[in-house]
Structure formats: C-alpha cells, structure tokens
Amino acid sequence: MNKRKDKITIVEVAAEAGVSFGTVSRVINNDVHVKPQTRERVLETMRRLNFVANRQARSLAGGRTNTIGLLVPDLGTGYIGEIIRGIDAELGDAGYDLMLYTTHRTATKEAGYVSNLVQGMVDGLILVLPRNPSDYIGSMTQRNFPFVLIDHQGTGEDCPAIGSTNWQGAFNATNYLIKLGHKRIGFITGWLDLGAAVDRLEGFKAALRTNKIPFIQDLVYEGTFAQLDGYTGASRFLDMKKPPTAIFASNDVMAMAAMDAVRERGLRVPEDISVMGFDDIPQASLVRPSLTTVRQPLEQMGRIATQVLFDILKNPNLKHNRIELPTEIIIRNSTAKLRKA
Amino acid sequence: MNKRKDKITIVEVAAEAGVSFGTVSRVINNDVHVKPQTRERVLETMRRLNFVANRQARSLAGGRTNTIGLLVPDLGTGYIGEIIRGIDAELGDAGYDLMLYTTHRTATKEAGYVSNLVQGMVDGLILVLPRNPSDYIGSMTQRNFPFVLIDHQGTGEDCPAIGSTNWQGAFNATNYLIKLGHKRIGFITGWLDLGAAVDRLEGFKAALRTNKIPFIQDLVYEGTFAQLDGYTGASRFLDMKKPPTAIFASNDVMAMAAMDAVRERGLRVPEDISVMGFDDIPQASLVRPSLTTVRQPLEQMGRIATQVLFDILKNPNLKHNRIELPTEIIIRNSTAKLRKA
C-alpha cells in the first residue's frame, strides 16, 4: 500500500560505481577488505544517488536489527524521560534505534508475550520497572534473549540489572531527618513487590535503629509509588493523635502529594512538617517548596544499562549482575529543623 | 552474533500442519482463500509451536513494516508523554509498533536525513513540534512519505497537522485575566518560528484590543518555550518601574519558572501577581500554587494524529489539512482578582 519503487538499492549503486553489489555491501559494513580508492568511489556514488540501506533487509540477512526495545510502564512522571535520555544518547552513538513499548499495552497478554513479540524485532531489551519481572525473566533467560533490567531487583534470579543504592539512600535521608531533630517520621513505601521499594524501607528502618529510635509500625504506610498513595498516606499520618513531624515518601510523586495533604490541613511545609522524597525527578526542583529528595542518577542508569546490553550483545556468555549507582541527598526547601514544641 | 537458530518459521509450521508454507502465509494474513478447517489446523499448529512471524521478513517481502516513527524534541516535561499516551493507545489497537526518535540525536544531520533514515523502517511518521519543519516537510512531501505534524503550523504548506485552538485559548485566557481586573499583563512568548507560538501571541493581542487595553511592546518578552525564558522574562517584567499585575506565559514550563521569579522577589502568587500558563501538563496541577492554564487535549491530539496517519496510509491520495482541537481554560490557584492598590 505504501510501496515506493523509486528506492535505490545496493544493486543500483554497484552498477553506477562499476563494482559488484557485494563490494557495496562491504563498504556499507565498513569491511576492511576494500581498496580505499574503490571505497571512496562507492561512497561517492551512494551519496550522489542518495542511497540509504534498507534496515529490514539487513536484519533479515544479517540476523541483527540494530534496534533495541525499551519496555516502560508509563511516561507520565518524567522519571522515565530521564532514563530514556541516557539510553538514547548511548544508542545514538552506536547507531542503534529505539523501539518503545509501554507495559500498559501488553499487560493483558500472557507472560512470555513480550519476548515473543520482540523476537526478531530488536536485538535486546531494556526493561524499566517491569511489573511482573519474573514472568519475563524466565522466558527471556530460557530463550537466551539479551536484556537488562533498570531499577529492579529481588526476584532471586541473577540477571543483569542497573539500580541505585536504595538502601543507602534511604538510610542517609532518614539520618538527615533525624539530624534535623525529627524523631517521629512517617514513611510511605513504594510497591513492595519491587526490591527497590523494600530496600528503601529497610534503609529507613536501619537508620532508626542506628539512632536508637523505636520503629513504629503505624508510621509506615504501604503505598505503590502512585500519587494517590502519597496523599492518602500523609493524611493517615496527620490524622493520628500524635502525628509525625516529618514524612519520607519512597518517591517524589508521592512526596509531592504528601505536601498537598499537609497543606490541606492548614499546616506548612517545612515549618510544621518536613517532607522528603526519592528519585529527584525534574519537577522536584519545580514544586514549591522545592523538594528535598534522594537523587538517583536516572540518566546515567539509562546509559549504563545500554552499555551493559551492548556488552551482552557482543559477548552473550558474559555474566552480568546487578550494578548499583550511588544515590545522593539533594537538600532543598521541603525539610527543616524540628521546631521545639 | 545473536542468532538463535531455534526460531520456528512458517516452513516448520507448514510441515507440522501438513500444508504448504504459502497457506500458512495466507492464514497469517487473514486471507479469505483458506478452508476454515485448514485455517484452524494451521492456527492450532502455530499456537502449539509458539510461532511468531518475523516482522523483518514480512516488511521486506510485503513492503510494510507495521511500525510508525515518532519524532520528538525531548521527553523532559511530560508534555510529550501525554501525547505519546494517545498515540500508543491507537497504535496498540491497530497492532502497530512505535519507533522513537529524538530530534536531539539527529539535529546535526542534514535536512532530509530523517525521511531518509526512516525510509523502510517505518510506514509513516508523526512529528511533534519539529524544529525546522519546513526542511522535513519538503523532502517528505516530495518523496510522498506519509506523515502528520502535531502542534505546529505556519509553514504555509498545506500538510496534515493536528493542533489546538491556540489563538482562541490565548484570547480566552487573556480575557479571563482582564475580567479579574488585570490591565497590565506581561506576556512571555514561545518560539515564534512555531505557528502555535505566534497564534498565542496574537490571541493575547486580540483580547487586549477587544477590551480596549493598549498593547505595550515592553510587556512582551520573546521566549522559546524553555524554562529559563520564563524566569528571565518574568524578572524583566518585575524589574520595570511599573510591573504588570499578571503574567501569561506561552507554556506551563515557563509559567512555573515565572512563579519562581515572582517569589524570589518576595512577592506572592496569586496575591501580588497572577500567573497563567498554557498546555496543562501533568505537573501544572502539582505545583503550588497549582497553575491556572489553558488546557490542550494532548492525549487526544496524539490519538487523532495517529488516526489521520492511518488514513493516509490507507489512502495516500486523500488530502488532509490541519485539524484543530478545542482548548479549555483550567482555573486553579495561580490567578486571582486584582487587589485594589
């Protein structure tokens, strides 16, 4: 239906340049075995004819697509955007293209669908925060399909993954709040099926322990990383007879929602309640008060995931395990010293 | 390097089902000329063998890729995310895949590169806010390559594009500010090479005219839709001997930055200065004060762009022109009645 016959192929180029099309193919693939003079002539011809190699054909014949797939849950928060920025940069350097899949679209399909679907379409897959990672991982590992996970861990399986020091980040953040004088800190968790969410919770608990502050189960609200959870969680805390003086949410989106809940009760951030987030998504610096948070190097995570995937592509037998990038506390204006009551 | 020979092809399926592979192909393509009984048998076999058709091969042989390309400038603000959501939904329904290109990556390449690159990779292209649209449009039109523009207009060329009623939106917004009592309104423009940006400016001017408020050139700051422009523009307004009482920025990102500038001077939004944005990106409702803005139906724009592209794919000769979706004022907390001085 959309067939343009004016396409020029290597055959045309070969004819024009007076060589066999095999030679043209070599030039395209930067094969060393071409006389520089010939190469130049072919290149010139390609330029003149405005030739572009057909990717489909290359893939079919070569077994490689020069495309990698990216599976993301959503594009809503800018969190993913940052990661893509990193992936994209690496991909561009390597001459690869990006195929985007949103989980939403394939969520209804059976497990293994993704790796099936992707078979032949892409050389490898980067999965960001997959919902049911074990489903995918099983079938991908089994099929020996190259993939890398971003920001996930905890399935027990040993697989290439890029994350950040969630435990340490949460530990440091909690410590920071404690240093500010806060002893009653409400914690809103992420989706606890994700290792990253568990680690953040554990880091929080560890910091309490270190500072000999008793852990109170009621000061933990189990969320799912969704905005609403931040609001609901904070509201529950604030309605307690003895509410916390600080709230630490497991991601920025929930933290921002928590700030809303605080303000809705006529309280101020940070004067009355300190609020801390996690991620440092772009809008963290845009909201008012700007959000104190734990920065994950999202862009870099994307970059490194891509590099690891390339490594695997080059050497499928190499074993890669989880790589953790350092988190960092970014102090802004949503946290303050505890006011003496 | 990444060749899995365990892949099953239509040949295997054909053998198993006891038919020729031509018949299997027909089944895949829902060809009517297959006995229902045979079809069922083939389908069953495909299921059993876990067969997935190779897209590359289909494309090569059939001339169609079932993939569309999306060219975006960036993924930073959530603006694009909303659009993608819409595109993605339509694509999913049609069994199409999405190839993502960021302009940044290809910005250095010569004009026409994109359509070249894309030739053979995708069946069509959706361009969001292209920087030098006329470059692309020329070569794509010439090559008769199917494409749709989102949120752009004004190259003079007649081409399929989806936008929103920018003029009307800006007109209504300005009117709203005037109704609140504001007479001195600072306007921060977008990148005036984009028709959408010009329209917003014109809508603003028209509203002043309608209300018999003199237009003051100094109260227009020429920006580029970038965050910094919002800050710089607002700062310039505020440093005037007689600063405006309201600021209307051509997009939300600049509006949020403008709010920062206002606050940095110890002024309050909206008590001292009202601020209005344009777009209604997700974070518009998250910032404090939440941003009064002109809503563009971004997701719907993505959906419709996709539908139009499909139309063009089906019927390349059909002429499509610009489609405008209605904008809508969303009143939140960054605007207020002018306080009597």
Next chain:
DNA sequence: GTGAAAGCGCTAACAG
C-alpha cells in the same frame, strides 16, 4: 482452495 516459484534488499561465506 492450495501449492510452487519468484523475489524483497541485503549479509556472509567462498572462490579467485
């Protein structure tokens, strides 16, 4: 209805 045959444009041996 179904099978057989001819490519789609290119890569990857294998000869020279």
Next chain:
DNA sequence: CTGTTAGCGCTTTCAC
C-alpha cells in the same frame, strides 16, 4: 581485494 553464490523468512503472483 573483489566477484559470486546462497540464503534470511515472508508476501505475492500464477498455476493447478
């Protein structure tokens, strides 16, 4: 160094 020869997995005629 370069030409030749097989396919890659599938769609599409064209026969039967």
